[in-house]
Amino acid sequence: MDVLEAVLTRRSATRLVPPAPDDAALLELIQAASAAPDHGLLRPWRLVLVRDAQRELLGAALAEAATDAAAAERARAKPLRAPLLVSIVFCPRPDHPKVPVWEQLAATVSVVQNLHLLLHSRGWGAIWRTGRAVDAPAVRHCVGVGAGEQLLGWLYVGTPGSGPGGAPRSGFDARTKVRTLGAAA
């Protein structure tokens, strides 16, 4: 798939069914995704894969973080929406002399977007999902997020399920976001 085609046809896949890529296939794509731009080559990220029964453990942690019983039951089921969850852990170096934290976050997001596009190019579906629970102690503990690290959510990964795709993209016109200094408005 050509890059332009991959960018234009990638969508967030809300219905994901088995199978998901196995560890070897996924690692190959993560390796490629890590070629993203990264000031200082700090690689300020790591990924924690959640598969099979581990999804239920994560569901229990999400339920613990919920505010009421109904929300807890909904939260418990969330990780079961895909066969594989790639937890995205941001590991910034806050005191780096040249690369501020925002640049490290930009580098990390670039890797995630690369991975999403690569998964799509191989026929897999994915959606980046977040939520307030990323900061909950139970969830951080379950994923193994350390002090100084931040959980950025999960790339839910699997095989795109049948059914309607995402709503058509709006008629966004990029020209409304671009101007050239010195040119007439």
Ligand SMILES: Cc1cc2nc3c(=O)[nH]c(=O)nc-3n(C[C@H](O)[C@H](O)[C@H](O)COP(=O)(O)O)c2cc1C
């Ligand atoms: C950082 C980030 C967090 C996101 N979190 C969620 C989420 O919690 N739930 C969700 O349904 N989609 C989430 N999304 C996906 C967006 O909703 C989706 O990208 C957007 O609707 C555009 O759709 P598209 O990806 O199909 O183009 C997230 C996307 C990003 C980049």
